[in-house]
Amino acid sequence: MNIIEVNHINKSFGAVRALNDIKFSVKEGEIFGLIGPDGAGKTTLFRLFTTLLLPDKGQIFINNKNVVKHYKEIRHIMGYMPGRFSLYQDLSVEENLQFFATIFQSSIEENYDLIKPIYSQIEDFKKRRAGALSGGMKQKLALSCALIHKPQILVLDEPTTGVDSVSRKEFWEILHQLKEKGITIVVSTPYMDEAGLCDRVALIQKGRILSIDTPLNIEKSFPKHLYAIKTKDMHKLIHDLEKYQYTHSTFPFGQFVHYTDKRNEFNIRDVYDYLEKNSHIQISIDKIKAGIEDCFMELMINQEEK
Amino acid sequence: MKDAERIIKVRKLYKKFGSFTANKDLNFDVYKGEIFGFLGANGAGKTTAMKILCGLSKPTSGEVKIANYDIYTQTNEIKKNIGYMSQKFSLYEDLTIxxxxxxxxxxxxxxxxxxxKRGKELIKHLELEGAKDKLIKDIPLGWKQKLAFSIAVLHEPDIVFLDEPTGGVDPITRRQFWKLIYEAAGKGVTIFVTTHYMDEAEYCNRLSIMVDGEIVALDDPLSLIKQYKSSNMDEVFLKLVRKI
Known part of the structure; x- marks a missing residue:
């Protein structure tokens, strides 16, 4: 069953078209990811379906209810963790949690089980002012506050931005535990590698959705043969591949350069010969499967060409 | 690299806040034209160390020299010879490019x-001729970051400090940004960079990884990957930070 339906949403701020004909749905109990850079429209979209903004055009339904008409009900079944820390800095950890429980006519005790795995990690600091917490602890408190009224849907706007890769992994483990408890999760992130941790993702760029599917299907739909190339001099390699007449795309990926060819039919030996002719040594070329980041960039190139 | 000109020298650097030791016995050198990655988990002590290297904070003890200037007595010279860019503070939003x-x-x-003269070159190089009179707040984030970097090296400093410069931008812009970094390094500017993107860590000539205030690893990316029997830097980082 679809718990969220977004139908042809448009939203502009002055001359800026933040969202352009956005359409997707989220199934009950899944982790749905919105993957895209800053300025793609992720936050605007979140504000629309958390009832904080009105669309110019189109409708959003949650549990088959129009969010504009039924905003009061919708707010009760949603937990929202905004991108910017927005708890009360001058209240203590415990007071913040109590405050959010109270406005939803609940109490910390009533839903303690749900937040326990997260809240127990900061409970030792419950008398400390929220403003004096470290970044990681603030994040855990914000998540606890978003969950304290036991929402059906949890909406997280870039919860892992600026967080180191180990803490990011730990945060995703928490999200998977919440999913096990039946909570539907909609999460946005600029980190392409987090797409694989979602059940389905929408890739979004400049207010438009580039693709929606499971991460695996998106990767499978990569339209080109993809190669990871490495030689001794990586800077020269990037430079030489950019000049090569048959290059469709060439992007550095850590120790490798990912390469696609303009031609549909070709022998990769051509590329090898070209590099050898340009005095590269220790050349290795391997055919690889595309990741989400490869797909995102390919879709971006196609969009620019349109 | 041993014979190259040393731009940063750090010996037995300690920084304490009360009973908390934020930086514990840091020792490293960074050389001219090198891209040096400064990695660590949130709270590991990277920002504290960066502030000291930029001349904004004094160590509790230890020796630090930036471009041969002493961190205790010559902070004004240091500030003239460095560039700095972070994701949060870079340019004035209400001023034009x-x-x-x-x-x-x-x-x-x-x-x-x-x-x-340099401003003209910069605008031409970044292909911003049509936008030079636009306010910073009206240009896309990717442009802002490339511009902020170019302005941070406008005075041709010996070294530029980049604090998570690529957060939030799209993957193509992120790679264009690294091209600017390579270009600057090629001209002899030393790059000192922090990032949470582990593929970017692999673009550095050498890396240090901080855990709980100490540098626990320092080498070039390939040697670290080999040493920790990993297939990429993400695994190395995970092993060191989780202390597996």
Whole structure:
């Protein structure tokens, strides 16, 4: 069953078209990811379906209810963790949690089980002012506050931005535990590698959705043969591949350069010969499967060409 | 790299806040034209160390030299010879591109004619001719970051500090940004960079990884990957930070 339906949403701020004909749905109990850079429209979209903004055009339904008409009900079944820390800095950890429980006519005790795995990690600091917490602890408190009224849907706007890769992994483990408890999760992130941790993702760029599917299907739909190339001099390699007449795309990926060819039919030996002719040594070329980041960039190139 | 000119020298650096030791016995050198990655989990002590290296905070003890200037007595010289860029603070949003160039050029003591000349080159290089009179707040994040970097090296500093410079931008812009970094390094500017993107860590010539205030690993990326029997830097980082 679809718990969220977004139908042809448009939203502009002055001359800026933040969202352009956005359409997707989220199934009950899944982790749905919105993957895209800053300025793609992720936050605007979140504000629309958390009832904080009105669309110019189109409708959003949650549990088959129009969010504009039924905003009061919708707010009760949603937990929202905004991108910017927005708890009360001058209240203590415990007071913040109590405050959010109270406005939803609940109490910390009533839903303690749900937040326990997260809240127990900061409970030792419950008398400390929220403003004096470290970044990681603030994040855990914000998540606890978003969950304290036991929402059906949890909406997280870039919860892992600026967080180191180990803490990011730990945060995703928490999200998977919440999913096990039946909570539907909609999460946005600029980190392409987090797409694989979602059940389905929408890739979004400049207010438009580039693709929606499971991460695996998106990767499978990569339209080109993809190669990871490495030689001794990586800077020269990037430079030489950019000049090569048959290059469709060439992007550095850590120790490798990912390469696609303009031609549909070709022998990769051509590329090898070209590099050898340009005095590269220790050349290795391997055919690889595309990741989400490869797909995102390919879709971006196609969009620019349109 | 041993014979190359040393730009950063750090010996037995300690920084304490009360009973908390934020930096514990840091020792490293960074050389001219090198891209040095400064990695660590949130709270590991990276920002504290960066502030010291930029001359904004004094160590509790230890020796630190930046471009041969002493961190205790010559902070003004240090500030003139470094560039700094972070994701949070970079440019003035209510000034235009041209005005930001003039402001920062002036702060770093460039003459009017130098600012004019280098500013023109910069705008041409970034292909911003059509946008030079736009306010910073009206240009896309990717442009802002490339511009902020170019302005941070406008006065041709010995070293530029980049604090998570690529957060939030799209993957193509992120790679264009690294191209600017390579170009600057090629001209001899030393790059000192922090990032949470582990593929970017692999673009560095050498890396240090901090855990709980200490540098627990320092080498080139391939050697680290080999040493920790990993297939990429993400695994190395995970092993060191989780202490597996």
């Amino acid at each position: 041209k005005e930001n160039i003039r402001l920062f050029g002036g702060i770093y003591g460039l003459s009017k004619s130098e600012i004019e």
